[in-house]
Amino acid sequence: xxxxxxxxxxxxxxxxxxxxxxxxxxxxxxxxxxxxxxxxxxxxxxxxxxxxxxxxxxxxxxxxxxxxxxxxxxxxxxxxxxxxxxxxxxxxxxxxxxxxxxxxxxxxxxxxxxxxxxxxxxxxxxxxxxxxxxxxxxxxxxxxxxxxxxxxxxxxxxxxxxxxxxxxxxxxxxxxxxxxxxxxxxxxxxxxxxxxxxxxxxxxxxxxxxxxxxxxxxxxxxxxxxxxxxxxxxxxxxxxxxxxxxxxxxxxxxxxxxxxxxxxxxxxxxxxxxxxxxxxxxxxxxxxxxxxxxxxxxxxxxxxxxxxxxxxxxxxxxxxxxxxxxxxxxxxxxxxxxxxxxxxxxxxxxxxxxxxxxxxxxxxxxxxxxxxxxxxxxxxxxxxxxxxxxxxxxxxxxxxxxxxxxxxxxxxxxxxxxxxxxxxxxxxxxxxxxxxxxxxxxxxxxxx
Ligand SMILES: *Cc1c(COP(=O)(O)O)cnc(C)c1O
Numbered sequence: 001x002x003x004x005x006x007x008x009x010x011x012x013x014x015x016x017x018x019x020x021x022x023x024x025x026x027x028x029x030x031x032x033x034x035x036x037x038x039x040x041x042x043x044x045x046x047x048x049x050x051x052x053x054x055x056x057x058x059x060x061x062x063x064x065x066x067x068x069x070x071x072x073x074x075x076x077x078x079x080x081x082x083x084x085x086x087x088x089x090x091x092x093x094x095x096x097x098x099x100x101x102x103x104x105x106x107x108x109x110x111x112x113x114x115x116x117x118x119x120x121x122x123x124x125x126x127x128x129x130x131x132x133x134x135x136x137x138x139x140x141x142x143x144x145x146x147x148x149x150x151x152x153x154x155x156x157x158x159x160x161x162x163x164x165x166x167x168x169x170x171x172x173x174x175x176x177x178x179x180x181x182x183x184x185x186x187x188x189x190x191x192x193x194x195x196x197x198x199x200x201x202x203x204x205x206x207x208x209x210x211x212x213x214x215x216x217x218x219x220x221x222x223x224x225x226x227x228x229x230x231x232x233x234x235x236x237x238x239x240x241x242x243x244x245x246x247x248x249x250x251x252x253x254x255x256x257x258x259x260x261x262x263x264x265x266x267x268x269x270x271x272x273x274x275x276x277x278x279x280x281x282x283x284x285x286x287x288x289x290x291x292x293x294x295x296x297x298x299x300x301x302x303x304x305x306x307x308x309x310x311x312x313x314x315x316x317x318x319x320x321x322x323x324x325x326x327x328x329x330x331x332x333x334x335x336x337x338x339x340x341x342x343x344x345x346x347x348x349x350x351x352x353x354x355x356x357x358x359x360x361x362x363x364x365x366x367x368x369x370x371x372x373x374x375x376x377x378x379x380x381x382x383x384x385x386x387x388x389x390x391x392x393x394x395x396x397x398x399x400x401x402x403x404x405x406x407x408x409x410x411x412x413x414x415x416x417x418x419x420x421x422x423x424x425x426x427x428x429x430x431x432x433x434x435x436x437x438x439x440x441x442x443x444x445x446x447x448x
Contacts (some may be wrong), residue, residue: 001065003030004157006321008331011395015122017064019114019222022215029322030221031330035272036061038352043274046232047240050289051084051403052077054236055229062225067120070346074230075116078312079109086237089369092391093382096234097374099399103144103174104421106263106397109230112147115156117222118214122155132212133445134158134199137194140167141311141398144174146216147182158216159445163192164433170402170425177427185444189436200438207442217319218243218262227266232275234393246391251278257374258311260280263395268326271345273362278390280346283381284371285309285356288318291348297339308353308406309373311398330338349381356380357372357410364411372400372407 001333003018004010007028015023018030022261035221042057056076063072072438079316082100089095101108122132136146150158160175164186165302176184187194202215218224231254239246246252251396254277256264264282271277285307293299301316325331327345329337351359359380360371371379375439386392400407417425434440 001062002033004033004330005029006031006325015063015221015377016125016283019117019121019220020214020391022217022220029219029319029325031322031325032062032225035269037272037274041149044278046236047243048231049236049238051229051233053082054232055226058229058232058270058273059226063117064066066299071120077118078116079112080229081228082108082304083107084233086234086393087369088239088241088342089363089379090367090384092386093379094234094391094393095375095379095396096393097368097396099377099396099402102148102404102420103141103147104399104418105355106143106227106230106395107139107145107218107223108149109144110226110262111216113149113226114216114220114222115150115153119153119155122312128277130212132156132214134214135161135217136216137161137191138165138167138175138278139191140171142218143167143184146176147175147184150216151178151182151339152180157181157448159183159185161197161441162271163186163190163194166190171422172405173424173429174421175428176429176431177264177424179430184431185430187436188433191329193436195436197436197441198384198437199214201438201441201445204438204442207445208409211445218260222263224266227263228270228275231270231277235275236276237302238369238391238393240273242391243398249278249389249391249416251276253277253279253281253382253386255283255391255392255394257309257312257378257395257397258284258290259314259317261317263397265319265322268323268345272326281381281385282346282348283377283394285312285377286350286352287315288321288348288350289315292349293339293380294343294346294348297336307373308356308403309377312374312377347362349377349384351388360407360410364413365419370400370407370413370415372398372403374398375400379448382443 002012005024005028007026009026010024096108275309304313304315327341375396382392382394
């Protein structure tokens with residue numbers, strides 16, 4: 001399979017190149033040249049298959065031409081060492097719980113898959129002598145998923161750059177206590193400084209001659225496509241839980257709390273592969289750029305505003321380009337036709353912090369289910385928009401304990417901290433303190 005750039009001005013890339021480079025030369029996002037439909041027999045049998053087997057089928061549909069199938073199966077099985085279960089919250093509304101991985105958020109799936117695929121390419125390139133250095137800037141959540149996803153993976157060293165004093169203690173301990181092949185770099189600056197240091201490193205000729213550098217950005221195809229796995233699993237589990245329901249409503253409604261739109265984008269790819277989803281809801285917090293696009297057909301990025309659901313505080317979603325590319329059929333349709341295609345499949349929602357908090361309280365009181373602020377946007381949008389006779393699933397994208405202070409205060413409860421999160425909090429913080437000058441970061445890297 002070849003990958004093309006959404007900007008259309010870069011050469012086609014192999015999977016290996018798309019994974020190692022992340023972004024195309026023309027700054028576009030890579031898209032697979034084809035999305036194959038999965039056979040009917042797969043959907044007929046899906047309810048009796050395990051999550052891992054379902055995921056392997058989906059993975060071979062995307063990556064089967066480029067990765068040895070036995071190796072791909074190992075990568076998938078090793079990635080999915082935890083479940084993504086579906087839980088009934090109330091009649092016809094199900095939560096797809098994506099927080100059972102090591103860092104308690106859905107980004108674990110993509111990060112773990114990417115780490116293992118990158119390791120596969122390093123081993124098969126015959127250049128396994130040199131360590132590949134993954135540089136990642138984080139404002140909190142991405143760093144922990146990437147660091148844990150790559151933890152202990154041979155041949156790869158990860159540098160997580162984060163702004164000093166600007167990530168929460170729970171977030172910080174999830175990437176500073178790991179040791180092994182993970183180095184946390186505490187930058188005396190803000191998130192934008194961290195991102196600038198990483199970008200400058202990728203553009204620095206001397207560094208690139210002396211070290212193999214790569215990024216694990218969320219726009220990487222190896223991080224975003226594997227997220228499709230759990231949407232197929234959700235359908236399978238609903239089919240096995242409630243076969244009678246699916247005979248009445250054979251397709252489900254999927255509601256995804258969205259920030260950079262990588263998660264919902266992978267569900268849209270699943271839909272293209274034949275997954276029976278009748279329609280999508282993109283739930284936003286107060287950052288309503290996509291919501292406005294659905295309403296007006298005009299995409300107007302703006303500065304993000306801070307909200308309770310902070311992993312969705314995005315004012316210019318990076319995967320918007322992929323959605324446009326997909327529904328314009330790579331530019332074949334006009335902007336109006338593209339907008340019509342998108343609005344016929346996806347609706348939106350936007351909620352203030354007050355509405356998010358009120359939703360968390362209402363759901364807890366009525367059902368006993370504890371939502372995190374991100375999942376709360378999804379639950380509310382689904383509840384408001386689900387029609388008679390439909391079955392809906394929303395993504396619970398993070399464990400509520402990740403936002404314990406906020407959730408406890410909103411619910412007047414004491415959310416239990418899962419053991420794996422408590423274990424991070426007992427670990428010893430190790431980080432390298434650096435200024436926000438590129439010269440310092442460069443000499444630090446060269447001294448390694
Ligand atoms: C990253 C994240 C999101 C947003 O996902 P996108 O793929 O960026 O749309 C939502 N919830 C949580 C908890 C996240 O960490």
